[in-house]
Amino acid sequence: MSEQVISKDLWEAIPKENKDAEIISRPSMTYWQDAWRRLKKNKLSMVGLLFIVFMVLTAIVGPYVISHDYSTQELTLANIPPSMEIYQVDEDTYFYMHSEYKLFDVTKDGVLVEKIKEIENDMTNRRRVYNIDGNEVVLDYSYAVKKAEDNPEGIKFKLLLNGEEIKPFDKVHNKTYVFGTDALGRDMLARVIYGARISLLIALVATLVNFFIGVLYGGISGYFGGQVDNVMMRIVDIINVIPLLLYVILLSVIIGSGLKSIIIALGSVYWVGMARIVRGQVLSLKEQEYVLSARTIGASSMRIMIRHLIPNAMGPIIVSMAMLIPSAIFTEAFLSFIGLGVSAPLASWGTLANDALGGLRSYPYQLFVPSIAISLTMLAFNFLGDGLRDALDPRLRK
Template identity: 35%
Template sequence: MTDMTVDTGPVQGESRSLWATAMLRLRRNKAAMASIFVLIVLALAGIFGPMLAPHSYSKVYPEFVKVKPSLESYPQEEQVIPAAESALRRARVDLGAIDVEDGKVRIEVSSDSRDIDPRISRYLDRSSVFSDAEITIDPADPKKGVIEASVQQLYFLMGTDANGRDLFSRILISLRISLMIGALATAVALTIGVIYGATAGFVGGRVDNVMMRFVDVMYSLPFVFFVILLVVFFGRNLVLMFLAVGAVEWLDMARITRGQTLSLRRREFVQAAEALGVSGRAIVRRHIIPNTAGTVIIYMTLLIPKVILLESFLSFLGLGVQEPLTSLGVLISEGAKNMRNAPFMLFYPAATMTILLFALNFLGDGLRDALDPKDR
């Protein structure tokens, strides 16, 4: 008896799932992959940037209001002497020679009416220009003395705003706030919209009709009016922003999910699940919602920039984030007011928002192409 072997030919490669194929196509999209890298960088900058920034986003430098962006340290050499004169203006002393050398300032002071008070050095310490001020009073003549202090080196890579706060630090914290509002409000909108739309589309009939008429009524309410009512009753806070934006943006998601559900409800696997006695809730959870994930993910990447723009619009109107926190919308609003004499205050926040929105839109386009069933 001989063993017989059957040649089945070359082994066929394993078939890829929809998600594996989509990820493969997404990796080939250079614009989408570059957008993912940019979004990761911006997210890390928003999360860790404020902790690593050289200045606090709320720190005010009265001597450096609307200073221009520079790679050199402030104060510049020609600003030290005026800053010293301004700091000692209320000390009731006469200023003599002021010498600046090697990061140190030496100021001769005198008084005609009384002895020098050693506490006048505190006027320099209170200034954001000087530190470690010490006064030496002439033992032979207590009405004369010399103050020595260190000149601080402050770097404002993107300049300062109208209150003297570092614009670079404020852009970093605004990235955190804008991305947080965009992500959380989008999560709220998707959660409500997917569940609501999937339920309406699967149940159908009068229930679907009533649920979608409620959506139509919500569409008729002015968004700004809705936000103003929330502000009047609950005040201004970040949670309010999540609720206000998420409570409106879920309407589009509900309609999209309902349309997808109506087409999926007639598919064979749903009818098979019904024939096996699977409950409607289980079918929606296990079959309907997972099969709408592609559309949901694409819409999410398009909804986040829309939410960020809505938050910026509300902040521009004064209904959004409040001081000392800030967002990209707040910074753009402030920059628009000072664009004539300080155009950098508008340029840097606007450029940051433009990069963020472009990256999100390119990623959304890449996901749409990768998950398009016509390209399988």
């Protein structure tokens, strides 16, 4: 039998687009790997995530690193600002004059040493005299009460060194108290770090409550539906109608105000929003084919809900938790601000803001520091929540 010869003319070159059709353009990824890849492309979300990690590490390690305690009072060093204008006496001697007309011995770099005791205090003429390393320093603050026509330049005080007026030598940062001190001489940095611990605890409580109560409650309501869903959602409506502030006030009357009453109040009512979200997700997912297949092979309702429905709804659940955490942190700060939160000497960002109101005009930094901490934390969680929403949405996969 003769062999059949196939002519070369019968062959045709494959087009380049068909040749490259089978090439894998990127490695195969799971759903969560792809979500992490997309999240890393969102710069604001990564900034928020890094700030949250930084805050967690600071709250855990910070109290062991800084040299001051959050509750230790140094009344002689009260209301010291983060930056100071220092005056020079000689080459090695400097002092800082407080807005309350008190003098403090400081170094050239801004390290507080001690309060300088006056040798003469003439309150009638508003004049104080100090002896600093053999030099006479006179503080004349009588200008502050003079009339405008007698003090056209608006001078508040004059400092005289050995009879000659001196001006500020330099403005330095406070190396002893980086964020300054409060009205009782407590370190603001230590108290802000401790306030971060309170906020992280509230965030942890909100996360656990939303996950274990809200997810399970909403999952059961959405899966069984019918009369069960109707009754469970009416309970949610009743709980949702009563304001959180009323819960906290009632708990404060029963068990006293403090962090414990806030945690119980959040644990009682903060899961209702998550329950609604999970219920909606489960209502749409329970009609899918894989749920019918699980029922066919005899899987129990609890197994279907825990192993199939809730894992497939984890995207919206995680996004919702990331969005609800800053709301819980702000709620705690607000309750502490109005006096229903943690009690002294415990420090919370809300209590720090409340304590700063009395001296807002004279010491605005005492309000700015906790306010900035609250704002940055809420922005960080919101940025992360926005990034998670985009990263976990399968419709945006590329």
